[in-house]
Each structure stands twice: as structure tokens, then as C-alpha cells.
Amino acid sequence: MCLAIPARVVDINGNKAxxxxxxxxxxxxxxxxxxxxxxxxxLVHAGYAIQVLSPDEAEETIKLWNELxxxxxxxxxxx
Amino acid sequence: xxxxxxxxxxxxxxxxxIDKINDTSRELGYVKICHVCGTHEWAITHYGIRSLLPKxxxxxxxxxxxxxxxPASEIDESIKLAENxxxxxxxxxxxxxxxxxxxxxxxKAEGADIRVVYSVSDVVKMARQEPNREFVFFAIGFETTAxxxxxxxxxxxxxxxxxxxxxxxxxxxxxxxxGIGDLHIDGFIAPGHVSTIIGLKPYEIFPRAYRMPTVVxxxxxxxxxxxxxxxxxxxxxxxARLENEYMRVVSWDGNIKAQxxxxxxYNVVDGNWRGLGKLPLSAxxxxxxxxxxxxxxxxxxxxxxxKDIHPGCQCHLIMIGKIKPPECPLYMRACTPxxxxxxxxxxxxxxxxxxxxxxxxxxxx
Numbered sequence: 102m103c104l105a106i107p108a109r110v111v112d113i114n115g116n117k118a119x120x121x122x123x124x125x126x127x128x129x130x131x132x133x134x135x136x137x138x139x140x141x142x143x144l145v146h147a148g149y150a151i152q153v154l155s156p157d158e159a160e161e162t163i164k165l166w167n168e169l170x171x172x173x174x175x176x177x178x179x180x
Numbered sequence: 181x182x183x184x185x186x187x188x189x190x191x192x193x194x195x196x197x198i199d200k201i202n203d204t205s206r207e208l209g210y211v212k213i214c215h216v217c218g219t220h221e222w223a224i225t226h227y228g229i230r231s232l233l234p235k236x237x238x239x240x241x242x243x244x245x246x247x248x249x250x251p252a253s254e255i256d257e258s259i260k261l262a263e264n265x266x267x268x269x270x271x272x273x274x275x276x277x278x279x280x281x282x283x284x285x286x287x288k289a290e291g292a293d294i295r296v297v298y299s300v301s302d303v304v305k306m307a308r309q310e311p312n313r314e315f316v317f318f319a320i321g322f323e324t325t326a327x328x329x330x331x332x333x334x335x336x337x338x339x340x341x342x343x344x345x346x347x348x349x350x351x352x353x354x355x356x357x358x359g360i361g362d363l364h365i366d367g368f369i370a371p372g373h374v375s376t377i378i379g380l381k382p383y384e385i386f387p388r389a390y391r392m393p394t395v396v397x398x399x400x401x402x403x404x405x406x407x408x409x410x411x412x413x414x415x416x417x418x419x420a421r422l423e424n425e426y427m428r429v430v431s432w433d434g435n436i437k438a439q440x441x442x443x444x445x446y447n448v449v450d451g452n453w454r455g456l457g458k459l460p461l462s463a464x465x466x467x468x469x470x471x472x473x474x475x476x477x478x479x480x481x482x483x484x485x486x487k488d489i490h491p492g493c494q495c496h497l498i499m500i501g502k503i504k505p506p507e508c509p510l511y512m513r514a515c516t517p518x519x520x521x522x523x524x525x526x527x528x529x530x531x532x533x534x535x536x537x538x539x540x541x542x543x544x545x
Contacts, residue, residue: 103246103324103373103529104219131301133331134438144376144429147271147321148299149328151435152376158428162398163187165427166406169413170196 105146107154110139120145188400197405198232204412205237212364213411214357214501216242216350217371218529219399225534227401229408230543237412240501243353243453244371246321247273247527248499251452252486254346255279258318260481261344262292267310268344269303270318272296273527276520280487284318300332307341315341316475322350324373326464327438330445333470342475345466348451350374351382352462357500358390367393367411369404372426377442379434380424387420398426445470454488454523455496495522498531504543505535512536 108120111127118132120143131149143150187193205211215221221241224230230239243249256279262268268284275285275296288294293313297303300317307315315338319329326347333343350371357365370383375396386392393414397407407425414421424430444467451463466474475481489496493515494508505511505524515521517536524530 103217103244103322103371105324105373105376131299131328131331134327134435134441144373146324146373147328148301149331151324151327151373151438152429154428162403162426162428165425166193166197166402169406169409170193170200 103146105144105151107142108145109142110137113137113139118143118150120150188402190402193402194405197402197409201237201405201409201412202234204409204416205234208412208415209236211237211366211412211415212240213237213367213369213408214240214242214363214365215244215369215371215397216354216357217244217369217374218246218527218534219373220244220369220371220397220404221531222529222534223399223401223404225538225540227404229401229404232405233408237408239369239408240365240504241498241531242357242501243456243499244350245499245524245527245529245531246325246348247271247277248495248523248530249348249353249453249456250274250277250320250346250523251454252278252280252488253452253483254344254486255284256281256483256486257476257481258284258316258344259287259292260483261316261475261479262287262294264479266314266316266475266479267293267295267306268316268318269295269297269306271298271320273529274318274320276526277523278490278521278526280484300328303341304332304337307338311338311340313340317341317343319343319345319347321347322371322374323377323442326446327377327435327441330441333445333466333473334441337473342473342478343466344475345446345464347446347464348453349448349462349464351378351385352459353453353456354383354386356456356459358386358392360500360502363500363502365392366415368395369407369411370394370396372396372398372403372430375426375430375434377435377438380422380430380432381434383422387422391420393420393423395423396426396430398429452486455499490521493522495524495532498522498524505532506541506543508532512541
């Protein structure tokens with residue numbers, strides 16, 4: 102139910118936008134809840150975009166993961 | 181984006197974080213981590229995450245399936261409205277969930293007009309196309325879904341459309357879990373897409389008041405593994421903090437616009453959850469200003485107290501993670517995805533259904 106799927110915005114018309122879920126699946130979704138531009142990615146839940154996804158923030162996650170892995174390395178191991 | 185996706189499924193990273201989980205949990209004793217999201221349960225089961233964890237770390241599923249927690253009485257309301265001639269539009273999973281005397285699918289078989297929709301916007305279109313029929317949207321779902329209903333209510337729906345609002349809120353359900361003494365949860369994985377809307381703020385109470393490590397997590401297998409590691413790390417250090425693993429989507433404040441829509445459209449009220457009883461301030465109802473769109477008021481629906489749990493069904497224990505599906509005597513015997521008895525076997529996000537679809541017959545921690 103709380104499944105949300107990323108899609109790329111290809112056209113915006115007022116509070117509706119055409120988005121591409123990949124492999125040619127284009128659907129109209131409501132973008133009232135987000136400020137988004139053509140070309141950006143949104144997270145779509147039940148026909149409504151609930152968040153804008155930016156590649157920078159995706160990079161941040163990878164960075165966080167690597168930091169988490171690195172951090173403990175510097176600590177003396179407790180065994 | 182596809183390259184990014186590969187990084188999110190990087191097996192080298194997965195091996196490293198599993199090593200960390202093993203190292204960190206070695207001296208911790210038994211640790212029970214609880215998530216509250218059907219999509220998390222699907223990912224955990226589908227990617228076999230439990231099998232990757234050390235013996236002393238268990239992950240349990242809380243009441244994170246919105247279809248499952250919708251009480252029988254509210255399904256009875258929808259069936260009553262359908263019997264009185266309204267078209268009931270609902271999300272697909274709702275169709276087969278048992279009410280007190282049958283499901284919406286049973287009502288459909290008897291001639292009621294029940295339509296499955298992907299989105300509330302589909303119902304608005306239908307109602308405009310058929311102005312002579314009364315439409316009722318059966319609005320279920322948590323904070324992720326509630327804003328979309330609110331948008332259509334505030335936008336001014338067609339006169340022949342009203343809403344049977346049955347939305348529920350996740351933080352009160354988490355408070356219920358903390359309060360169940362013999363559940364002994366050691367940490368929460370908070371749901372990523374609910375948090376996209378409500379932000380991190382509402383979870384602050386869990387580390388502060390209950391000393392419960394709480395990590396908001398995404399839905400890639402690595403997101404979940406890292407969230408587990410972050411919780412274990414807090415436990416090992418004797419900390420209880422709120423952390424955000426899903427920072428690419430979730431912020432401290434959440435989606436303010438969505439919250440504004442919800443605040444305008446709804447009042448927060450006490451609500452029944454299937455098998456869990458009445459939880460304070462856990463449900464949404466349309467506010468007075470929009471009561472003319474409230475199907476309960478428009479049609480004066482009254483139903484008796486519902487029958488939530490059928491004899492032998494353990495859904496009420498499954499939904500708080502007290503037992504795992506194979507511990508229910510009906511699981512994969514009398515209750516199967518083809519002939520479900522309890523709500524947890526009906527919904528795609530129900531724990532029993534997910535386990536059954538992955539053919540899990542036994543589970544030992």
C-alpha cells in the first residue's frame with residue numbers, strides 16, 4: 102500500500118504531469134504535493150507524486166553507507 | 181538512475197554490512213527489531229534478509245498493512261453503502277478482506293457495484309462521467325495515502341462523490357507496540373514512505389520517552405540491512421537515537437504541503453484497528469468543514485460492532501509481531517492465499533500472504 106515508485110517527469114500541465122516509469126510506461130500523475138520540473142524524478146504513490154528525488158541525495162545515501170562501514174574500522178575492535 | 185540502482189544492490193556492500201551486523205551483535209544477547217510496514221516485510225522476506233542475520237537478531241513485523249488493520253466494522257459500512265445502491269470504489273486489496281458477514285467481493289457477487297481503482301483521482305473521473313450514480317471512495321491507508329484523499333476533498337469533488345475515510349496513523353500503532361510489555365522490542369525500523377510525508381519529527385518520542393533506537397529506512401535490501409546495523413550499533417553503545425537511513429527521500433519536516441492538506445481535511449480521532457482494539461488519536465475523519473463529503477454523514481450509515489477475528493485466526497498476534505505466520509494453526513492449512521481466512525492472508529502486504537507467497541513453511545530464530 103505504501104509502495105512508491107520512482108518515475109521521470111516528461112510533461113507538466115498544471116497539477117498533472119506525465120511521468121515515465123521506465124520501459125515506456127507513461128502515466129498521468131498528480132503533482133500537487135511537489136515542486137518539480139520536467140526531467141526530474143518523483144516518487145509516485147497511488148497516482149500522486151509525494152517527493153522529488155535528486156541524484157545528489159541518492160549519492161548522499163551511498164556516502165552514508167560508506168561512512169558507516171568506515172567509521173567502525175577506526176574503532177578498536179571489541180571481541 | 182539505473183546506475184544508481186546497481187549501487188543500491190551492490191553485493192560487496194551487502195557482505196560488508198552483514199559482517200558489521202555480525203560483529204556488532206556478537207555480545208548483545210537476543211535483539212528484537214520491529215518494523216511497521218508491509219513493503220518492508222515484503223522486501224525483508226523477498227530478499228531473505230532474516231536468513232542473513234545472526235541467530236540472536238530477529239526482525240518482527242508490526243501493524244504495517246493498512247488493509248489488514250481496517251476493522252470489520254468499516255468494511256461492513258462500505259458493504260451497507262453498496263447494498264443501498266452506491267458504487268464503492270476501493271484499492272484492490274480491500275476487495276477480499278472479510279467484514280463481519282462477508283467481503284466487498286461477496287457483495288459484488290450478489291450484484292453490488294464495487295470498482296477497484298489505482299488512485300482516488302480515478303474515482304473523481306468516474307463520478308464525473310456517471311453523474312446519475314452515487315460514488316463512495318473507501319479511503320484506507322496510512323499517512324502515505326491520506327494526503328491524496330485530502331487533495332480531492334479540498335479540491336471540491338463532484339456532488340455524487342463522498343468519502344468513507346478509514347485512514348490510520350502509524351506513530352500511535354508504534355506506541356501501542358512499545359506498551360505491550362511481553363513484546364520486548366529493542367528497536368524500530370520506521371516506515372520510509374509514511375515518513376516521506378510526516379518527516380522524522382513524530383518519531384522523536386520513541387528514543388526520548390521509551391529509550392528505543394529508531395531508524396527510518398528505505399526499501400532496497402541494503403537500506404534495510406544498514407538500518408538494522410544502525411540500530412544494533414546504538415544498542416551496543418547504550419544509546420537511543422532517531423536516525424535517518426532514507427535521507428534521499430525523508431527529511432526532518434517531511435512533506436509540509438501534504439501535511440497542510442491533511443490538517444485541513446481531517447480531524448484526528450480515536451480509531452479501532454482490526455484485532456488491536458481502539459487506539460487513541462490514531463484515525464482520520466473528515467473535519468466539520470468537509471462533512472458534506474463524508475459518506476457516513478451523507479447516508480447516515482450505522483453498523484453494529486464488527487467481528488474482526490474469525491475462530492482460530494491469529495491475525496491479531498501476527499499484526500503485532502507476537503507470532504510468525506507458521507505459528508498460526510490455520511497458516512497454509514485452512515488459510516491460504518487462494519482461500520484466506522484472516523486479513524493478513526488477504527492483502528499483498530499482509531505478513532501471512534507475503535510468507536505464503538514465498539513458500540515459507542518453518543521459521544526458527
